Amino acid sequence: MQPLPLSSIAVTHPPAKLNLFLELIGKRNDGYHDIDTVMVAIDWRDQLRVQQTETAGVQLSVQWMPSLQIIADELGVDPESERGQSLLGIPDDSRNLVHQALTRFAARFGLTTGFSCHLAKSIPAGAGMGGASSDAASALLCAATLSGVPHDHPDLAVLAAELGSDIPFFLGNSLTPWTAARAQGRGERLTPVTLSTQLNTVVLFPPQSLSTAKIYSESSISDVPQLADTFVEALETGDLTSITSHMCNRLQEPASKIAPQIDEMLKSMWHHGLRGCQLTGSGSACFGLAESPIRASRLASQLRSQYSAIKQRGDGSHADRQTLPTARVVAANSVLVPAGIQVE
Ligand SMILES: C[C@@](CO)(OP(=O)(O)O)[C@H](O)COP(=O)(O)OP(=O)(O)OC[C@H]1O[C@@H](n2ccc(N)nc2=O)[C@H](O)[C@@H]1O
Numbered sequence: 142m143q144p145l146p147l148s149s150i151a152v153t154h155p156p157a158k159l160n161l162f163l164e165l166i167g168k169r170n171d172g173y174h175d176i177d178t179v180m181v182a183i184d185w186r187d188q189l190r191v192q193q194t195e196t197a198g199v200q201l202s203v204q205w206m207p208s209l210q211i212i213a214d215e216l217g218v219d220p221e222s223e224r225g226q227s228l229l230g231i232p233d234d235s236r237n238l239v240h241q242a243l244t245r246f247a248a249r250f251g252l253t254t255g256f257s258c259h260l261a262k263s264i265p266a267g268a269g270m271g272g273a274s275s276d277a278a279s280a281l282l283c284a285a286t287l288s289g290v291p292h293d294h295p296d297l298a299v300l301a302a303e304l305g306s307d308i309p310f311f312l313g314n315s316l317t318p319w320t321a322a323r324a325q326g327r328g329e330r331l332t333p334v335t336l337s338t339q340l341n342t343v344v345l346f347p348p349q350s351l352s353t354a355k356i357y358s359e360s361s362i363s364d365v366p367q368l369a370d371t372f373v374e375a376l377e378t379g380d381l382t383s384i385t386s387h388m389c390n391r392l393q394e395p396a397s398k399i400a401p402q403i404d405e406m407l408k409s410m411w412h413h414g415l416r417g418c419q420l421t422g423s424g425s426a427c428f429g430l431a432e433s434p435i436r437a438s439r440l441a442s443q444l445r446s447q448y449s450a451i452k453q454r455g456d457g458s459h460a461d462r463q464t465l466p467t468a469r470v471v472a473a474n475s476v477l478v479p480a481g482i483q484v485e
């Protein structure tokens with residue numbers, strides 16, 4: 142495949158993910174955990190635009206969609222405050238996984254050119270929704286598209302696994318994209334899972350981001366870990382009752398101890414009629430399943446109005462908003478990974 146002209150811009154919409162099942166199998170010598178997890182990609186997306194540049198290096202700009210202030214208001218935080226910064230501050234330098242992915246890609250494929258990219262965020266950070274990992278996988282695929290590297294080049298999977306445990310899931314399989322996959326080992330050993338029906342979810346993100354490393358370090362491994370086999374069979378039947386009765390997330394307990402609002406959110410989600418309500422990944426976002434897209438959007442608006450009613454009852458001052466329970470509420474259905482790439 143030939144490299145595209147430098148004027149070409151690759152555009153894609155990295156999806157978030159939810160862990161429908163997550164069990165800790167054991168502690169590894171490299172400090173990671175052996176896990177057995179089943180992830181599904183959902184239609185809550187960032188937007189990434191990548192262009193090649195004549196000069197080497199990576200320039201990255203980042204913004205929140207639709208705007209930082211609107212997202213901060215939804216979360217009830219002051220974007221200038223320390224809390225707002227820790228929740229909404231996304232690095233635009235080598236700390237960003239997109240920057241790291243493009244830098245490693247250029248080195249691995251011996252490029253003399255560089256990349257300029259713009260990342261528009263919608264997926265909350267520190268939510269357990271894999272936002273950074275999904276952006277990094279999309280950055281690798283955009284770079285491959287622009288520089289004429291086939292999407293099934295084995296070095297892309299190597300780079301993904303080096304960059305993070307969740308990135309191989311989002312890299313997907315360009316020949317047969319998947320909606321859900323079982324991830325074992327650190328998360329790099331993937332087995333596609335057939336979803337016989339679309340999953341309709343409602344996701345709540347409270348104004349609190351959690352450190353993946355800290356949640357893992359506070360977790361404990363069961364004497365009898367459950368494997369995901371039975372859950373995968375349930376998923377393949379598409380029967381919601383069977384699916385929800387086999388869902389689990391071993392990281393929910395340590396996360397709830399650190400962020401007690403998680404238990405409140407889950408109680409409210411069950412009360413509204415969502416099913417299989419649980420934490421995703423290392424949190425802090427929680428999700429539940431609904432019988433249809435219509436019901437998911439109806440339950441999402443009920444939860445949204447419940448939160449805004451609570452906010453209204455406050456005196457509206459910054460201090461008051463900092464303590465009121467708030468959350469971003471989104472209805473999203475399952476989608477394919479990798480996300481498609483358009484070239485402008
Ligand atoms: C928890 C999960 C579940 O899907 O997702 P998130 O909650 O991050 O979205 C993943 O295991 C996170 O994958 P990822 O976010 O890529 O983690 P990494 O950057 O590779 O690792 C961050 C830290 O988490 C811990 N870690 C991660 C993966 C793993 N299998 N065992 C671990 O103990 C390690 O302390 C590691 O240093």
Ligand SMILES: Nc1ncnc2c1ncn2[C@@H]1O[C@H](COP(=O)(O)OP(=O)(O)O)[C@@H](O)[C@H]1O
Pocket residue numbers: 230231232236237238239260265266267268269270271272273274276277351353422423424425
């Ligand atoms: N492209 C990115 N988008 C969001 N956060 C990023 C990105 N690159 C690096 N980060 C950093 O990664 C952390 C959030 O990672 P993310 O994958 O969104 O959360 P989680 O691992 O909980 O799913 C934050 O500390 C953030 O500063």
